[in-house]
């Protein structure tokens with residue numbers, strides 16, 4: 001089976017125009033990717049169309065945690081706890097390279113130790129309900145041990161802490177590796193192609209699809225259409241006159257990134273904001289990110305901006321937990337904002353709305369799925385396929401998706417050979433690509449291809465070429481934001497290397513000088529939406545002015 005290449009995209013566009021599919025999925029975030037993989041593994045013919053890039057919506061802008069569902073226990077949603085805990089184990093099995101253990105530390109403050117006792121009871125119940133393995137159960141720390149574990153934590157009235165493990169992932173990569181697995185199972189997937197019309201009914205659905213690069217429109221045919229468009233679910237539903245379904249309540253969540261030396265935490269510390277919402281620090285290599293907010297959102301969906309007010313909420317919470325750190329906007333090196341596609345619940349505030357997914361089937365055979373979590377995407381996909389099977393008059397046993405590894409997930413078959421690749425880069429490639437790291441190594445022509453594109457930038461020409469040749473990256477942002485995560489974690493550095501990366505991508509894809517400049521300018525605008533709130537002159541603006549001459 002050929003890889004996930006530019007020629008694959010062209011071929012798949014042709015196949016989408018020529019063939020009739022059992023299932024056509026609209027949206028290439030984690031929800032759509034999961035449905036495509038599940039359907040293909042069950043032997044259905046399936047196509048997937050993504051308007052921009054895979055994971056370019058919410059699925060690259062989450063907190064990147066694979067939760068066991070402790071939070072749902074507080075809300076009394078026991079079924080959700082069990083499902084999240086089970087799926088956390090499944091993901092560890094099928095994507096070990098994308099589920100690093102992250103130790104959560106919950107400090108308890110108060111005049112007495114009653115809070116520690118309460119937390120112990122809650123976590124014991126969670127360990128039981130979630131059938132947590134012996135090695136992953138919670139521990140309770142005394143005040144002294146808590147301060148030894150996190151020395152910069154505010155000590156005033158600290159009574160103790162609880163520590164328990166969750167997993168941290170790379171959300172965009174989870175989408176890509178799910179889609180690659182779907183592709184290997186026979187799914188026909190394309191990015192940068194938008195569904196702009198939805199016609200037909202019953203077993204004869206017709207989707208008008210527009211290719212973003214040629215602007216050409218064609219008709220794709222399917223017996224069942226799955227609307228997995230995340231924040232755009234209502235917009236896609238409106239293309240289909242007969243489709244009732246969930247109405248979304250969008251809420252925005254932002255994250256800010258600091259250098260680890262500026263925010264020296266060893267754990268995912270659970271902090272309480274002034275309004276009692278829990279926020280986290282998440283250490284990730286040389287960075288620590290902090291999130292998140294949860295506020296109703298009604299603006300443009302494509303590039304939600306981080307505002308000074310969003311940032312202030314995070315700074316205020318950080319100051320309450322780490323009062324001697326004195327963090328300011330000048331310490332922020334990266335940021336992102338995402339939109340939760342929650343199902344509207346009358347009278348409920350953003351934080352009270354359930355994270356449960358909801359599936360609606362229209363008389364015209366449009367299956368709409370909204371809500372849900374990254375963590376439970378595989379189970380959501382099973383439910384969608386189970387809803388599709390009666391419409392297709394088919395049966396197909398479930399089960400393979402919980403054991404078949406995602407792309408890169410077969411660590412027993414790790415194929416990185418020493419060769420040309422420096423050891424430090426081999427380690428990075430293994431962490432990012434898992435068992436597919438050997439595929440990246442095979443593409444480098446010489447040692448110079450592995451040199452970092454700039455000081456402190458963990459990205460080389462070889463990796464950029466791999467993103468284009470083997471991971472269907474078609475734009476500068478596809479490379480800098482989702483194949484690599486530089487745009488999120490080191491936004492200004494990403495801007496500084498943008499012209500170089502644009503030249504590399506352009507050489508692969510045959511871009512003109514104008515196209516290169518336009519890509520750099522568009523990328524700089526996206527970065528500005530993340531860091532513009534700081535109100536300082538940044539390289540982001542300079543790069544936009546310089547274009548490829550920088």
Ligand SMILES: Cc1cc2nc3c(=O)[nH]c(=O)nc-3n(C[C@H](O)[C@H](O)[C@H](O)COP(=O)(O)OP(=O)(O)OC[C@H]3O[C@@H](n4cnc5c(N)ncnc54)[C@H](O)[C@@H]3O)c2cc1C
Pocket residue numbers: 026027028029030031032049050051052053054055056057058059060061062063064065066067193194195196228229230231232236251252253254292338339340341371372373374375376
């Ligand atoms: C701030 C924040 C933090 C979060 N943290 C976590 C966490 O730690 N753990 C967790 O489990 N979950 C978390 N979540 C939830 C999780 O990220 C989302 O539930 C999930 O990513 C939603 O994925 P999706 O595929 O439904 O939507 P999206 O990822 O938005 O995908 C929808 C896709 O559909 C495409 N599309 C739209 N219209 C069309 C069209 N007409 N034609 C073709 N394609 C179209 C879009 O371009 C988009 O790529 C978080 C969410 C947010 C916002």
